[in-house]
Amino acid sequence: MTESDKIAAHLTVLETVVSQLITHMAVRDEDPPRWVQTRKALAINALDADGPRHAALLGDALADVFGQAELVASDYSPQDQARPDGQASLNPADEASLARHTPSPPRRPSIPDTGED
Numbered sequence: 001m002t003e004s005d006k007i008a009a010h011l012t013v014l015e016t017v018v019s020q021l022i023t024h025m026a027v028r029d030e031d032p033p034r035w036v037q038t039r040k041a042l043a044i045n046a047l048d049a050d051g052p053r054h055a056a057l058l059g060d061a062l063a064d065v066f067g068q069a070e071l072v073a074s075d076y077s078p079q080d081q082a083r084p085d086g087q088a089s090l091n092p093a094d095e096a097s098l099a100r101h102t103p104s105p106p107r108r109p110s111i112p113d114t115g116e117d
Helices: 003-026 032-046 052-074 092-101
Strands: none
Touching: 003 032, 003 052, 032 052
16 A cells, blocks of 8 residues: 555545534534535635635535535424424434334333232
């Protein structure tokens, strides 16, 4: 494996982890699409491009990093997030999946009533 291959592998892993982290944080915000757009704008402003060609390369890289978060965040809206118990809402398919994979609480053995107090 060449040094170039190692760097490419490390960058792929880093991009994947960062993208997942951005998505994870976005869906916990009150307004996920806005959160993603704000972070993307901050990233664009923090990068210094050396000319239009470099700016285009950086823009493509940012689109790749934020792409997953934008897709996932677009499925969320502020009203979807609010539940009376303060927990984030899940879509019906996720709720059904969670219900199937959540173990039931253990049953307590019934104690027969002997009539004695």
